[in-house]
Amino acid sequence: MEFIGKAGWAAPRLKDAALSLDKLREGYLEMILAMRTLYQKCKLVHGDLSEYNILYFEGHLYIIDVSQAVDLDHPHALDFLKEDCKHVSVFFKKHGVAVMTVRELFDFIVDPTIGDDSIDSYLEEVQENIVARGNISVEDEIADSVFVQSYIPKTLGEVKNVEEDVIRITSGKDTEDMYYKTITGLKEALSKVKSLPGQEQLHSQDAIMNHAEVSPIHQDVYSNSHESESVSEAECVSDSDSGSESESDSQTDENGENFSDRKRKGSSSESMVQATIDKRAARKENKKKVKEEKREARKTKMPKAVKKKAVQKGKKKLARSHKTR
Numbered sequence: 001m002e003f004i005g006k007a008g009w010a011a012p013r014l015k016d017a018a019l020s021l022d023k024l025r026e027g028y029l030e031m032i033l034a035m036r037t038l039y040q041k042c043k044l045v046h047g048d049l050s051e052y053n054i055l056y057f058e059g060h061l062y063i064i065d066v067s068q069a070v071d072l073d074h075p076h077a078l079d080f081l082k083e084d085c086k087h088v089s090v091f092f093k094k095h096g097v098a099v100m101t102v103r104e105l106f107d108f109i110v111d112p113t114i115g116d117d118s119i120d121s122y123l124e125e126v127q128e129n130i131v132a133r134g135n136i137s138v139e140d141e142i143a144d145s146v147f148v149q150s151y152i153p154k155t156l157g158e159v160k161n162v163e164e165d166v167i168r169i170t171s172g173k174d175t176e177d178m179y180y181k182t183i184t185g186l187k188e189a190l191s192k193v194k195s196l197p198g199q200e201q202l203h204s205q206d207a208i209m210n211h212a213e214v215s216p217i218h219q220d221v222y223s224n225s226h227e228s229e230s231v232s233e234a235e236c237v238s239d240s241d242s243g244s245e246s247e248s249d250s251q252t253d254e255n256g257e258n259f260s261d262r263k264r265k266g267s268s269s270e271s272m273v274q275a276t277i278d279k280r281a282a283r284k285e286n287k288k289k290v291k292e293e294k295r296e297a298r299k300t301k302m303p304k305a306v307k308k309k310a311v312q313k314g315k316k317k318l319a320r321s322h323k324t325r
Contacts, residue, residue, distance in 0.1 A: 004057050004064075011057035014091070019056065021096050027061050028092045028099065029123070034063060035084065036109045036119075044069040045077045049084035051091045072154075078183075082106055082148045098130045102144040107182040153180045 004011045019027065031054070038044050046053070046069050055062040070077050085105040093099045100108065104126065108114070114122055153159045159180060169175055169186070180186070302310075 004055050004062050006057075011055040011062070013052055014054040014056050014061065015051040017056035019095075023059075024092060024095050024097050026059075027056070028088075028097050030061050031088055031092075032100075032105060032108065033119070034061070035088070035105075038063075038069070039072070039081070039109050040112075043072050045072065045074070045081045046084055047080035050087040078110075078152050078154065081109065082152075085109070086144070086148055093136070098127075099136075100126060100130065101136060101140050103147045103179075106147075110183040112183075112185060113188045147179060150179055152183065154183060156180075156184050156186075159184075 014027070035046075035049070038046065044066075046063065046066065048065060048068060049063065053063065053065045055064055070080060074080075082102065085102045089099045089102055089105060099105075108122070108126070156162050159165065165175075165178060165186075168178070175181065178186070
């Protein structure tokens with residue numbers, strides 16, 4: 001612990017510090033960088049960040065009450081982070097600073113693809129976009145409100161229909177409501193897919209998953225799918241060596257793609273989906289088993305009233321024994 005102040009006088013809260021617009025702009029930049037550092041390096045979310053928990057001292061901002069912060073494994077960590085982004089943005093916007101939207105700030109904090117050496121260029125680009133659009137519109141405010149109240153998966157393992165979302169990405173459909181793109185790494189994968197020629201985008205689902213930050217569950221799924229794909233490829237090679245490869249498999253379509261390759265890709269996708277279904281079924285079966293065990297335990301459990309009487313009876317016996325002594 002360290003006292004933040006001078007000559008026994010505590011540094012003022014940001015709420016009470018009378019700062020010029022230039023100082024507020026500097027403070028905003030310093031604060032969003034501190035929020036990113038707290039998330040990326042310390043693996044923490046403050047959870048109650050606002051002008052009341054920020055001190056201003058000698059030209060810098062200091063975050064206090066960090067002891068209440070939660071780690072990233074907390075089930076509501078991202079909800080707390082969205083609220084922190086909202087409070088910080090509202091304060092600085094109210095004092096005339098051109099700020100990011102809540103979603104832009106959230107994405108900047110959680111984006112794992114922004115390196116330390118590229119933060120400055122990233123923020124310069126964001127600043128240019130803020131100046132170009134001017135004040136935040138009513139539509140942007142509504143979009144932020146929806147974003148703050150929306151559920152955001154931390155990993156692809158928490159996404160219900162990740163395969164459908166990947167199809168949306170590769171087909172060029174609107175993905176603005178896909179809030180988990182940045183935190184899972186799909187945003188970077190999407191940009192790489194868009195830079196590919198049109199024909200290659202049709203077969204870029206595996207590339208998207210490889211570039212995204214896949215959860216352990218999905219890593220197992222995809223590794224299993226690739227193993228099955230490798231097995232099918234080995235079988236095809238064996239068949240070709242023995243001269244038993246069918247004529248239809250050796251044919252190619254007008255784009256030069258072998259039909260057998262397309263079959264292998266189809267079987268890979270099917271095995272991926274099947275593996276996901278099997279895991280969900282296993283989790284469901286485990287939950288059912290736990291519930292049954294608890295139900296059986298309750299059958300032999302002593303009722304509270306009986307237990308209370310037994311405790312009182314024991315106390316009375318103990319008291320009588322003390323009296324007889």
